[in-house]
Amino acid sequence: MPVATQLVPAELVLVGPILDIVNYTGIAVFAVSGALVAARKNLDIIASIFFATVAGIGGGSLRDVFTGVQVNWILSPAPLVLCIAVGILVWLLPTRIWPERALEWFDAGGLAAFAVFGTGKALSLGAAPLPAVAMGVMSACMGGVIRDVVAGVPSILLRNELYVTAALLAAGVFLGLTMAGLSSGLATILATLCGFCLRGAAIHWGLRLPRHKG
Amino acid sequence: MPVATQLVPAELVLVGPILDIVNYTGIAVFAVSGALVAARKNLDIIASIFFATVAGIGGGSLRDVFTGVQVNWILSPAPLVLCIAVGILVWLLPTRIWPERALEWFDAGGLAAFAVFGTGKALSLGAAPLPAVAMGVMSACMGGVIRDVVAGVPSILLRNELYVTAALLAAGVFLGLTMAGLSSGLATILATLCGFCLRGAAIHWGLRLPRHKG
Amino acid sequence: MPVATQLVPAELVLVGPILDIVNYTGIAVFAVSGALVAARKNLDIIASIFFATVAGIGGGSLRDVFTGVQVNWILSPAPLVLCIAVGILVWLLPTRIWPERALEWFDAGGLAAFAVFGTGKALSLGAAPLPAVAMGVMSACMGGVIRDVVAGVPSILLRNELYVTAALLAAGVFLGLTMAGLSSGLATILATLCGFCLRGAAIHWGLRLPRHKG
Numbered sequence: 001m002p003v004a005t006q007l008v009p010a011e012l013v014l015v016g017p018i019l020d021i022v023n024y025t026g027i028a029v030f031a032v033s034g035a036l037v038a039a040r041k042n043l044d045i046i047a048s049i050f051f052a053t054v055a056g057i058g059g060g061s062l063r064d065v066f067t068g069v070q071v072n073w074i075l076s077p078a079p080l081v082l083c084i085a086v087g088i089l090v091w092l093l094p095t096r097i098w099p100e101r102a103l104e105w106f107d108a109g110g111l112a113a114f115a116v117f118g119t120g121k122a123l124s125l126g127a128a129p130l131p132a133v134a135m136g137v138m139s140a141c142m143g144g145v146i147r148d149v150v151a152g153v154p155s156i157l158l159r160n161e162l163y164v165t166a167a168l169l170a171a172g173v174f175l176g177l178t179m180a181g182l183s184s185g186l187a188t189i190l191a192t193l194c195g196f197c198l199r200g201a202a203i204h205w206g207l208r209l210p211r212h213k214g
Numbered sequence: 215m216p217v218a219t220q221l222v223p224a225e226l227v228l229v230g231p232i233l234d235i236v237n238y239t240g241i242a243v244f245a246v247s248g249a250l251v252a253a254r255k256n257l258d259i260i261a262s263i264f265f266a267t268v269a270g271i272g273g274g275s276l277r278d279v280f281t282g283v284q285v286n287w288i289l290s291p292a293p294l295v296l297c298i299a300v301g302i303l304v305w306l307l308p309t310r311i312w313p314e315r316a317l318e319w320f321d322a323g324g325l326a327a328f329a330v331f332g333t334g335k336a337l338s339l340g341a342a343p344l345p346a347v348a349m350g351v352m353s354a355c356m357g358g359v360i361r362d363v364v365a366g367v368p369s370i371l372l373r374n375e376l377y378v379t380a381a382l383l384a385a386g387v388f389l390g391l392t393m394a395g396l397s398s399g400l401a402t403i404l405a406t407l408c409g410f411c412l413r414g415a416a417i418h419w420g421l422r423l424p425r426h427k428g
Numbered sequence: 429m430p431v432a433t434q435l436v437p438a439e440l441v442l443v444g445p446i447l448d449i450v451n452y453t454g455i456a457v458f459a460v461s462g463a464l465v466a467a468r469k470n471l472d473i474i475a476s477i478f479f480a481t482v483a484g485i486g487g488g489s490l491r492d493v494f495t496g497v498q499v500n501w502i503l504s505p506a507p508l509v510l511c512i513a514v515g516i517l518v519w520l521l522p523t524r525i526w527p528e529r530a531l532e533w534f535d536a537g538g539l540a541a542f543a544v545f546g547t548g549k550a551l552s553l554g555a556a557p558l559p560a561v562a563m564g565v566m567s568a569c570m571g572g573v574i575r576d577v578v579a580g581v582p583s584i585l586l587r588n589e590l591y592v593t594a595a596l597l598a599a600g601v602f603l604g605l606t607m608a609g610l611s612s613g614l615a616t617i618l619a620t621l622c623g624f625c626l627r628g629a630a631i632h633w634g635l636r637l638p639r640h641k642g
Contacts, residue, residue, distance in 0.1 A: 038426070039426045039428075041372065041374075042374065042425045042426045042427075042428060043372075043374055043425065043426060044374065044376075044379070044422060044423035044424060044425060044426070045423060045424075045426075046376075046378045046379040046382060046423060047371070047374070047377075047378055048426065049378075050351070050355065050371075050378040053348065053352075061280060065279050065280065065493050066489060066493065066498075066499045066502065067498070067502065068498040068499075068502075070280075070281070070282040071280045071282075073345055073348065074280065074281060074282075074336070074341050074345045074349070077342055077344040077345055080344055080345060080348050081344070091426055094427060094428070095426075095427075095428050122502070127502055128505055130505040130508055130509070131501055131502045131505055131508060134481065134501065134508050135502070137478070138481075141478065145578055149363055149577055149578075150359055150363075150369065150371070151372070152368055152369060152372055154580055155578065155580060157475070157478075157578070158469065158471075158579070158580055160469075160470065160471055160472065160475070162472075162474075163475075164474045164475055164477075164478040165472070165474045168474060208472060209472035209473060209474060210472060210473075211470040211471065211472055212466070212467045212470045212471060212472070212473075212476065212519055212523075213470075213522060213523075214467075214470060214522070214523050252640070253640045253642075255586065255588075256588070256639040256640045256641075256642060257586075257588055257639065257640060258588065258593070258636060258637035258638060258639060258640070259637060259638075259640075260590075260592045260593045260596060260637060261585070261588070261591075261592055262640065263592075264565070264569065264585075264592045267562065267566075275494060279493050279494065284494075284495070284496040285494045285496075287559055287562065288494065288495060288496075288550070288555050288559045288563070291556055291558040291559055294558055294559060294562050295558070305640055308641060308642070309640075309641075309642050363577055364573055364577075364583065364585070365586065366582055366583060366586055
């Protein structure tokens with residue numbers, strides 16, 4: 001892949017086991033958020049599996065297509081198996097077991113995980129820092145947008161809480177720590193936690209940046 | 215294309231002439247559904263062509279992009295010509311000639327046809343069975359979703375009738391019959407009929423699976 | 429890239445400097461339209477950058493993915509830098525400085541520019557005329573559709589003004605002039621002007637083609 005500039009040595013940003021764990025965690029929690037959308041609409045179990053799958057692999061598929069690699073769920077059936085299992089399991093559970101804002105919290109986990117994984121994968125493919133961060137933020141945010149658009153519900157992204165900002169923090173912290181020489185595994189864990197905590201704070205306290213004045 | 219597992223011998227699932235016919239049938243009937251959406255919104259003839267094209271080639275374009283092959287309407291202008299002809303023809307006809315649920319019936323044809331064709335194309339490219347079925351279901355369902363989202367109407371998929379289920383039946387029957395040794399042509403016809411009949415039954419009698427209990 | 433037919437000699441449709449200028453102009457004005465959507469919804473500055481980026485590079489990313497080339501904002505950070513700058517700048521400005529239909533006018537510029545650039549890029553990659561025009565129209569229209577869908581607002585495309593038609597005019601004029609032997613630069617300028625003026629006339633006078641009679 002030809003790139004304009006390449007500031008991060010490829011060996012620093014291998015997609016290692018911890019980044020892989022974060023990826024599958026992101027797929028699983030986004031899948032839960034998709035199945036919860038289906039449960040809220042009282043859809044059937046097949047639709048629950050469909051929404052779990054769309055939410056779990058939507059953003060990542062877009063990322064893979066944009067970076068020019070084959071989507072990961074064709075190469076290995078593991079992401080699909082995970083989404084299908086989540087779709088069945090969540091459908092079998094009654095809605096009342098979930099806390100009130102469960103969907104937002106699972107979405108927050110997926111947001112942080114995918115922002116970091118997307119940035120790491122783009123860097124490992126040789127992307128320059130800015131496109132890599134943009135890829136992380138885009139794939140993290142678009143998973144939820146695709147889920148919400150397909151389900152016909154207003155996107156979480158539009159609530160004017162810190163949403164894109166949390167994805168940007170996760171991606172930026174990962175890039176910064178990696179460039180500072182931290183191991184990919186530690187950078188992954190710290191960056192995912194930063195993004196998740198900021199989004200969690202936004203959910204819990206309604207944190208926001210100043211709105212446009214109009 | 216490297217794949218994790220490959221259970222179906224490639225020679226069993228050639229994209230033969232009957233699968234091709236099913237593909238063009240799917241494009242045509244989805245195109246009709248797109249033009250009917252434009253007609254219901256009283257749009258002009260160019261918008262009718264646009265919606266016929268988006269509905270006719272949307273799901274298939276996604277499938278091609280996800281499998282890493284070039285979208286079929288760049289390689290050959292035939293799908294575009296078909297969609298344009300449908301968009302013009304449907305626009306010239308008055309709405310009253312169509313039965314009340316015409317849009318749903320044409321959509322049902324596209325759903326079944328694309329589920330089978332998507333599965334067959336993915337198998338012929340070497341995909342494992344589960345990803346192939348997922349590709350078939352995804353490309354079948356997303357064509358209608360893209361049409362409805364672009365048109366700003368609630369998606370058929372959300373009506374809690376058998377929709378994803380019909381696509382899954384068509385894709386699963388095709389896979390099963392192919393693995394059982396049936397010829398690709400016969401498997402294509404039988405699987406498409408199964409999917410279309412189940413979706414048709416859902417349209418006619420409002421068939422559904424149990425809803426999520428809440 | 430194998431294509432079915434190739435009527436336009438590749439050397440006639442080089443993606444030259446003027447086509448590049450038109451591309452960046454299209455990205456910039458679409459980015460303004462995205463930031464204006466965010467401003468109308470009183471979102472924060474990061475969301476403004478996000479919408480500017482989605483609107484600025486959405487349609488072009490789809491075009492690149494469909495033609496099987498890597499999306500342009502990974503190869504070079506320039507489109508991203510442009511979108512980020514626009515997102516910040518528009519957010520800092522008060523809404524009252526913009527004329528009432530500013531969003532539509534910037535969108536019109538992006539529509540015409542992307543229709544021409546998409547057609548030219550597809551031709552330069554060896555696409556036949558019809559797919560090339562379809563690629564131009566699709567990438568021009570879908571940029572705005574993606575922006576509006578992500579923002580949860582009704583798409584401009586559905587207002588039944590000349591919208592798809594203006595993109596089609598720009599793409600068709602570019603194809604015609606190029607095939608008639610005009611230089612790529614002159615064809616680009618004339619075709620973009622044609623598309624922009626037609627869309628502008630539609631905005632200003634509410635021009636439309638006959639609606640479907642129902």
